[in-house]
Amino acid sequence: MREHPDACFQCEQRRPLIGVTGAGNGICGPCAGVDLTYACQRCGTSEEIFREQMCTRCFATKRLAEALGGEDATIPAHREDFHSALSAAGRPRRVAYWLTCDRVPALLKYIGASKEEFTHRHLDDLPNTPTTRYIRDVLVAAAVLQPRDDRLEALPRWADAFLAQAPLPHRKYLTPFAHWFLLHRIRRTHRHRPLRASTQHQMRSRLRRALELLDWLDRHGIPLGKLTQPELETWLEEGPEKRREVRIFITWARGRGLAGALEVPRAPVAAPSVFSTDEGQAEQLHRCLSDETMPLDVRTAGALTLLFGLQHTRLLELTLHDIIDNDTDVTLNLNGHRLPLPPEVAQLVRALRDQCQKRWQLDQTASTTPWLFPGQEPARFLGATYLYLKLRRHGIAPLASRNTARLALATDLPASVLADFTGTSISNATRWTGYAKRDWLDYIASRTQI
Known part of the structure; x- marks a missing residue:
């Protein structure tokens, strides 16, 4: 089934249809063998026509002007930044779709007529969908809205x-x-x-x-x-x-005197029980480094987890700015501490950085942060649960791999260094060194003498 009923039944592109087959399917000029060039009637580009003989961006710009400016489509001076931000969005199709959602036309009409400052509250009243979140991100990146923690x-x-x-x-x-x-x-x-x-x-x-x-x-x-x-x-x-x-x-x-002298014991912290064998850990790492059929983000996240036991939440918070590359060595900036990477892992990180750099160039209208693991929404990094499932889908055991790597590090590093090294808390690092059954009193004594 075609995604759009007004698309050509052969190429499935949304182009002006010049004929209808006996089955009621429309066909565009190129598929019918007619040498015609269709261009947007507004900007003249030969991009895919969206609606009303206009490309997606021109259609969205026109509808925005009509909604904000009323019958004469004259944009109020205090709403020009709002109109400009959405008109220049890197994904105009999302803006065009947002304009067709329930309550959006009425909201835009109110915004155009009101002298009040446009705030996050206006968008909070709309359904919390990916498209609405994208619109919010565009307006934040354009400084129309103030940044906030959603x-x-x-x-x-x-x-x-x-x-x-x-x-x-x-x-x-x-x-x-x-x-x-x-x-x-x-x-x-x-x-x-x-x-x-x-x-x-x-x-x-x-x-x-x-x-x-x-x-x-x-x-x-x-x-x-x-x-x-x-x-x-x-x-x-x-x-x-x-x-x-x-x-x-x-x-x-x-x-507050609402209850008596009651006590609830703290839940005990369970010791890690899921680990990989040395052979399994090595096999998974080999696949991350050499299997080019796996997605690049899976290979990179898997290698960093298998080697350094990094938490997924810490991995996903990495940005392109956290990669320090001097053309010879690559290090990761983790909470102000630099983690040197082995050459093969550095190659993966470089490739992912270049891939995400190109994507971010297209999404800067909606994001001020170039994430190393970007999500579907440009301003947000990949979800931890989604990354976990994605790793498992490609044969990487995230929890067992992280536990095995962290236990190996805990045998060679004291808790304070392990905490800085992996981005975990000092209490968590202390537990891991306890699991490794090591005594670091000599290390602490040697540090006090330096």
């Missing part, structure tokens, strides 16, 4: 929607817990660094566990202030391990 800004809206479904008596506890404690602490902690998906998930999980406990108390007729330690432990033991995440809610409630 994950962080999405949390209050999610919390409000979640709390709206909770019973009214529970909201008197959950609303201040969510907005005045959890969100306040997250904003303070991530004032100068973007919120990671894991932190976003953790906040949502903690709020869900708090509601689960309140629902259980309601069913058993127990007020929160009368909850005893044995009753709390009963609830914890009846459910999965993740119920221990209610600990922060109990601590918050106890500190």
